[in-house]
Amino acid sequence: MAGAINLDTNTAVAFVAEGSSVRPLLRTAVAGKALVMTATAEQEFREIVAACGGPREQSRAARFLARVQVVPDNPSARAKALTPTRSLELNDIVILGTGDALGVATMTADRRAVSAARAQGVNFQVFLHAPEPLKGV
Amino acid sequence: MMTDAAMGDLRAELHATASMIRAAYPRGVPEAAYRPLLALLYEGMSFRGVAEVMSRCTGRPYSVVYNDTLGAVAGGKDVDSLDVVRQTLRSHGYDEWLANAD
Numbered sequence: 001m002a003g004a005i006n007l008d009t010n011t012a013v014a015f016v017a018e019g020s021s022v023r024p025l026l027r028t029a030v031a032g033k034a035l036v037m038t039a040t041a042e043q044e045f046r047e048i049v050a051a052c053g054g055p056r057e058q059s060r061a062a063r064f065l066a067r068v069q070v071v072p073d074n075p076s077a078r079a080k081a082l083t084p085t086r087s088l089e090l091n092d093i094v095i096l097g098t099g100d101a102l103g104v105a106t107m108t109a110d111r112r113a114v115s116a117a118r119a120q121g122v123n124f125q126v127f128l129h130a131p132e133p134l135k136g137v
Numbered sequence: 138m139m140t141d142a143a144m145g146d147l148r149a150e151l152h153a154t155a156s157m158i159r160a161a162y163p164r165g166v167p168e169a170a171y172r173p174l175l176a177l178l179y180e181g182m183s184f185r186g187v188a189e190v191m192s193r194c195t196g197r198p199y200s201v202v203y204n205d206t207l208g209a210v211a212g213g214k215d216v217d218s219l220d221v222v223r224q225t226l227r228s229h230g231y232d233e234w235l236a237n238a239d
Contacts, residue, residue, distance in 0.1 A: 010184060010207055044200070051200040085239045086150045089185035109207070113183040116239050131184075133208035 004034040006099030007068065008108035009044040012037065014132040016049070016060040022132050029107065029127055035068045038098045040091050042070045054137035076101040078122050087116035096124045151190045153234065154182065158194050160229040166195050173222040175209035181238035
């Protein structure tokens with residue numbers, strides 16, 4: 001899947017959060033790339049937007065999801081060999097590992113999960129950014 | 138407050154964290170400690186790990202705690218509140234817990 005980038009849940013949140021200070025950086029980073037999300041990340045994102053998003057953030061999330069291709073969860077073999085820990089949840093493995101299987105970078109704000117995978121010998125290709133929450137606006 | 142039943146459902150990797158929180162806040166996590174606690178837990182856990190354990194400890198939905206954790210990590214830190222919560226956690230093994238982060 002050349003020319004694509006895989007988005008973690010928290011990256012999608014940062015894209016649609018009201019007043020997001022990281023959105024310009026994220027937009028620049030994904031320019032010209034196809035946006036993909038795993039089924040797991042999309043589901044988490046929908047649940048967070050439903051629980052925490054205000055009307056403007058919900059509208060922005062709907063427009064955002066219209067631009068995203070949702071792909072099945074399909075983590076790479078080396079991702080599936082990772083052991084879940086308190087810093088590396090099963091959903092971290094699924095999302096980072098599916099990007100790995102697709103051969104694309106994953107954008108995420110969760111540097112702890114990335115470093116926990118690295119501590120087990122798996123160095124995922126990632127684009128790290130600062131977190132940004134939904135504001136309820 | 139986290140019940141024994143909720144603790145039983147928690148992944149084994151998160152038991153030590155939940156025990157530390159329960160020992161530090163036996164009557165439940167007070168509102169003033171909630172966000173500083175999220176930020177301090179993220180020093181040794183993933184966002185999802187924090188959301189999982191704190192949703193069990195507070196009864197708040199996982200999605201809400203996940204978003205609150207993003208805010209606690211991103212937001213301007215209230216240093217005084219962080220120090221108060223850090224000191225409370227330290228009395229219940231926070232430094233050792235951090236040292237054992239993977």
